[in-house]
Amino acid sequence: VDNVHTDDLKRVMELMDGFKASKVLFTASKLRVFDLLETRPGLVGAEVAQALEASLKGTECLLEACVSLGLLERKQGGSSLLSISHQEVVYENSRLAQRFLQSDSPSSLLGYMEHCDELVWPLFSHLESAVREGTNQHAKVSGKTITTNNLFQDLYYFRDAQKLQFMRAMHSIAGVAGPAVATAFDLSRFKTACDLGGCTGSMAHELAKAYPGLSVTVFDLPSVVEMSGDLFKDKLPKADLYILARVLHDWTDEKVHALLSKVSDACTPGSAVLVVETLLDGTRSYPALQSLSMLMQTMGKERTGSQYTQLLRQHGFGDVRIAHTWNFVDVVLAIKN
Numbered sequence: 001v002d003n004v005h006t007d008d009l010k011r012v013m014e015l016m017d018g019f020k021a022s023k024v025l026f027t028a029s030k031l032r033v034f035d036l037l038e039t040r041p042g043l044v045g046a047e048v049a050q051a052l053e054a055s056l057k058g059t060e061c062l063l064e065a066c067v068s069l070g071l072l073e074r075k076q077g078g079s080s081l082l083s084i085s086h087q088e089v090v091y092e093n094s095r096l097a098q099r100f101l102q103s104d105s106p107s108s109l110l111g112y113m114e115h116c117d118e119l120v121w122p123l124f125s126h127l128e129s130a131v132r133e134g135t136n137q138h139a140k141v142s143g144k145t146i147t148t149n150n151l152f153q154d155l156y157y158f159r160d161a162q163k164l165q166f167m168r169a170m171h172s173i174a175g176v177a178g179p180a181v182a183t184a185f186d187l188s189r190f191k192t193a194c195d196l197g198g199c200t201g202s203m204a205h206e207l208a209k210a211y212p213g214l215s216v217t218v219f220d221l222p223s224v225v226e227m228s229g230d231l232f233k234d235k236l237p238k239a240d241l242y243i244l245a246r247v248l249h250d251w252t253d254e255k256v257h258a259l260l261s262k263v264s265d266a267c268t269p270g271s272a273v274l275v276v277e278t279l280l281d282g283t284r285s286y287p288a289l290q291s292l293s294m295l296m297q298t299m300g301k302e303r304t305g306s307q308y309t310q311l312l313r314q315h316g317f318g319d320v321r322i323a324h325t326w327n328f329v330d331v332v333l334a335i336k337n
């Protein structure tokens with residue numbers, strides 16, 4: 001009984017501190033602590049503080065918090081092995097930081113981290129209102145009323161800095177999840193694919209790498225790509241395989257139906273749609289928390305595998321298969337009857 005009690009208490013304490021841990025990760029990333037320790041591993045706290053032009057007290061607290069969260073490793077440095085007092089604590093990036101937090105790593109998540117810190121973090125302070133009202137909370141944070149008609153244009157694409165930040169965020173997630181998405185199903189029988197709402201082309205690039213015989217087009221809003229169009233208004237380019245990666249989760253059921261009906265009309269029998277989304281499964285916290293994030297940022301939400309299956313079947317995709325990647329996103333392949 002005592003052990004259970006202690007485990008429950010530990011869990012509650014961890015959950016209560018979750019927001020602090022996130023902010024430590026975002027702040028250390030923003031201050032480029034991990035880039036600094038990549039180029040100069042083994043710095044002492046005072047050297048880090050000096051390089052960041054930050055206070056010694058604050059930097060030491062942040063570095064120790066990073067160690068406790070597995071982002072940094074603390075080592076004993078110093079020149080003299082004989083005199084302990086001459087040994088100083090030095091810091092190095094952990095393996096996790098090397099892989100995901102250094103800006104030059106191919107799997108760097110810094111773009112997404114910046115988006116979480118600057119956009120998602122302020123929105124989450126209005127979670128209670130989002131739950132009460134069931135809508136996104138941009139009006140409270142930026143004063144903008146965001147609806148289906150202006151979601152991307154007014155929120156992200158109104159200024160180059162915001163647009164690039166959003167694109168960096170999408171690019172970094174697609175870079176990490178892309179290889180798992182590309183290989184979740186054997187797509188080698190398709191010759192042409194069109195990534196609808198494909199943003200920077202990061203997912204398209206992964207697909208082209210995995211299937212050298214596949215020619216992939218990226219279709220997105222004019223602010224984002226040259227080959228542009230509006231998913232809801234314009235004719236879709238011809239392809240055997242349409243990709244909808246993290247697009248459906250932005251929209252209401254009504255818009256999702258409109259989009260799937262359009263994709264279905266563009267498909268011939270045997271053509272397919274690859275839906276790439278974080279699937280709610282009633283157990284993992286990542287999809288459930290991501291769904292709250294969608295509630296607060298967009299017009300949409302995350303859905304379960306069976307909800308997507310049902311939606312796709314309603315639009316003439318009889319053969320629907322689901323692959324869980326255990327990455328940021330899962331994959332649903334649906335083949336047109």
Ligand code: SAM
Pocket residue numbers: 152170171173174196197198199200203219220221224229230231232244245246247250
């Ligand atoms: N598919 C990318 C990925 O998985 O990283 C980006 C996902 S992002 C959440 C949604 C994308 O849909 C953005 O690139 C956005 O510009 C695009 N988009 C939104 N509304 C659109 C529209 N009406 N027509 C075309 N693209 C649109």
